[in-house]
Amino acid sequence: MVGSRSIRRLIAPVGALAALVFAAPAMAQAPAVTVEQGDGFATVSWSEVAGATEYEIERAPASAAEAGVVVGRWLPTRYRTGELTFADSGFVLGESYRWRVRALVGGAARDWSAPVTQDTLEQVGPDGFLTGFERSGATAFTSHEDEVELVEAIGRASRRVAVQTIGHTLQGRPLQLATVSTSDRGRGKRGHKPKVLILCTVHGGERAPREACMITLRRLAFSHDRWVARILSRSDVLIVPTVNPDGQAIAERTNSTGQDLNRDHILIRHPESYAVSKVIRDHRPNLIIDGHELGTGADLSLLWSRSPNVGEELWSLAQNHMTWGWIFGTAAAAGWSTAQYPTDRLDNWESMMQNTAGLKNAVGQLQESPQNSGPMRPNAPTGSPQTIRRRVYSHVWGFAEHLEYHHRNLRAIEEAIEDAEEDNEDNRGPIYLDGGRDVPVTPPSQYPITKVLDPAPCGYRLMPEQMQVRAGNAPGTEPVWTSETVARRLAAHGIEVESVGGVAYDVELGQRLRPLIPYVLDPELESPGRPLGLPNISMVRAQRLDDRRATVIVGDRDSGVPNRTDRIGCSINDRITDEQPWTSRRAFLRHIDRVLDEARDKRLIDRWAADRIEGAAERSGIGS
Numbered sequence: 001m002v003g004s005r006s007i008r009r010l011i012a013p014v015g016a017l018a019a020l021v022f023a024a025p026a027m028a029q030a031p032a033v034t035v036e037q038g039d040g041f042a043t044v045s046w047s048e049v050a051g052a053t054e055y056e057i058e059r060a061p062a063s064a065a066e067a068g069v070v071v072g073r074w075l076p077t078r079y080r081t082g083e084l085t086f087a088d089s090g091f092v093l094g095e096s097y098r099w100r101v102r103a104l105v106g107g108a109a110r111d112w113s114a115p116v117t118q119d120t121l122e123q124v125g126p127d128g129f130l131t132g133f134e135r136s137g138a139t140a141f142t143s144h145e146d147e148v149e150l151v152e153a154i155g156r157a158s159r160r161v162a163v164q165t166i167g168h169t170l171q172g173r174p175l176q177l178a179t180v181s182t183s184d185r186g187r188g189k190r191g192h193k194p195k196v197l198i199l200c201t202v203h204g205g206e207r208a209p210r211e212a213c214m215i216t217l218r219r220l221a222f223s224h225d226r227w228v229a230r231i232l233s234r235s236d237v238l239i240v241p242t243v244n245p246d247g248q249a250i251a252e253r254t255n256s257t258g259q260d261l262n263r264d265h266i267l268i269r270h271p272e273s274y275a276v277s278k279v280i281r282d283h284r285p286n287l288i289i290d291g292h293e294l295g296t297g298a299d300l301s302l303l304w305s306r307s308p309n310v311g312e313e314l315w316s317l318a319q320n321h322m323t324w325g326w327i328f329g330t331a332a333a334a335g336w337s338t339a340q341y342p343t344d345r346l347d348n349w350e351s352m353m354q355n356t357a358g359l360k361n362a363v364g365q366l367q368e369s370p371q372n373s374g375p376m377r378p379n380a381p382t383g384s385p386q387t388i389r390r391r392v393y394s395h396v397w398g399f400a401e402h403l404e405y406h407h408r409n410l411r412a413i414e415e416a417i418e419d420a421e422e423d424n425e426d427n428r429g430p431i432y433l434d435g436g437r438d439v440p441v442t443p444p445s446q447y448p449i450t451k452v453l454d455p456a457p458c459g460y461r462l463m464p465e466q467m468q469v470r471a472g473n474a475p476g477t478e479p480v481w482t483s484e485t486v487a488r489r490l491a492a493h494g495i496e497v498e499s500v501g502g503v504a505y506d507v508e509l510g511q512r513l514r515p516l517i518p519y520v521l522d523p524e525l526e527s528p529g530r531p532l533g534l535p536n537i538s539m540v541r542a543q544r545l546d547d548r549r550a551t552v553i554v555g556d557r558d559s560g561v562p563n564r565t566d567r568i569g570c571s572i573n574d575r576i577t578d579e580q581p582w583t584s585r586r587a588f589l590r591h592i593d594r595v596l597d598e599a600r601d602k603r604l605i606d607r608w609a610a611d612r613i614e615g616a617a618e619r620s621g622i623g624s
């Protein structure tokens with residue numbers, strides 16, 4: 001499903017090319033070339049040469065007398081839809097270059113096109129706020145200290161930006177959140193200004209997205225261009241430039257305990273993931289983009305939430321409308337190759353950010369660029385400034401394009417979120433304990449659903465000692481550390497918990513974060529689809545509330561009253577907490593009174609039935 005706007009965007013350049021082809025009929029052997037400048041890249045487009053099996057894209061400094069070097073090879077596998085485009089990136093921003101393209105027909109090179117000479121765009125934002133990466137000429141990444149200073153300096157200098165420290169790593173480095181906002185007006189459907197959250201470098205060795213996060217922040221903070229004004233007119237943009245500063249400082253994937261933080265967004269045992277969770281809770285972003293790098297692959301690989309617990313519309317919007325229907329098309333028009341992130345069992349680990357985002361009713365997107373050079377990009381060895389620039393600016397483009405998508409499709413996104421949240425609050429539909437929705441990828445990547453709760457339980461019950469669990473790393477591993485308690489971690493997610501007289505804590509499934517809750521609390525998460533089992537996602541094994549006995553029974557006393565179920569699937573028996581160590585008979589009977597009042601309000605029982613249940617409670621001897 002391709003949005004009509006993206007179709008128009010794809011058609012426009014084709015029209016421009018057709019005009020050029022007519023203007024240059026003598027160059028049948030050589031393509032007609034156009035070049036359009038972007039931020040840190042240039043889109044080179046050309047007309048088709050009959051029989052071409054490959055094209056080469058050459059770049060030279062505008063002033064150079066000699067030929068340039070081939071910076072791009074276009075192969076027929078580059079795009080699904082065959083666009084003749086290439087995003088050239090790797091040049092020095094602000095300098096002038098000339099580009100040429102030639103076809104290869106059956107391996108034989110044909111004539112070069114006429115050269116196109118252009119100035120490239122300067123880096124966006126004032127010179128006083130350059131990153132360490134930019135100052136080094138793309139030979140080094142920005143140091144942690146420079147990043148902290150830069151983000152704070154941007155916060156001081158820009159009226160649009162507020163910088164907060166949202167936590168500290170285990171080694172004491174600050175976790176920074178920059179919020180870009182031009183006004184509180186423009187309230188969205190959901191009662192607050194729509195927000196997009198961009199997270200970078202949760203894997204410390206994947207440093208390019210972090211540079212892109214800082215460059216994007218600087219642009220949003222200072223630029224007066226119309227695009228920035230348009231984006232900020234409807235939404236605030238929240239940026240965490242480095243989710244894993246300890247790992248980033250030494251280019252390590254994990255934090256200092258060896259934990260992969262992108263497998264901790266459900267357990268949130270670590271200060272970094274815990275802090276990010278609170279940001280999501282407090283700001284409820286519509287869209288969360290998580291910037292990563294992989295070894296080799298397309299210029300941009302994307303993946304969204306696959307969990308079957310995520311609202312169907314929300315999932316479909318992320319996959320079919322945003323990624324396949326929009327980004328893949330606009331990327332090809334801009335010259336970036338794209339792919340669905342290679343999927344395997346791990347991809348559906350619900351605790352990866354793009355999945356957790358979906359479980360929290362946001363549109364989630366994993367965005368990866370390759371660290372290595374590849375056959376499509378000759379003369380840009382791995383680790384060279386050319387390749388590092390391409391890694392950074394492909395992320396800059398990806399972030400901007402997701403902001404554009406969010407801006408243009410705000411209504412559809414907010415409706416999908418609102419529908420998902422309404423269904424969640426009604427505890428509607430089955431609960432899936434594993435598996436993933438099929439994604440349109442070849443070869444197929446199926447992740448079978450083997451555990452379904454249908455009807456869904458009413459919720460989960462925790463014992464007071466379970467609320468205090470601080471389980472850190474897996475048993476027997478070093479170093480030993482402890483996390484926040486389960487009570488505080490549930491609160492950091494925003495999961496609503498109700499105390500039952502202090503003897504138990506109930507978590508109803510009929511709430512906004514319903515899709516997430518089973519993965520946090522269900523006692524049966526091990527399955528063939530999740531071979532590593534607990535404690536990869538669940539915090540504690542809570543008790544499932546799904547008492548569907550025919551009559552209301554208190555302790556071992558049968559009241560004979562039908563055990564009716566309310567609108568959100570909770571039976572009267574589910575509401576009665578009678579297996580816990582009540583130490584006071586009065587407190588227990590007060591609890592029963594509250595349950596019965598509520599059941600009468602919901603017209604599940606009448607006064608006669610309430611008396612029968614109260615009698616059973618008195619005879620049960622619980623609390624005495």
Ligand SMILES: [Zn+2]
Pocket residue numbers: 203206292293
């Ligand atoms: Zn990664």
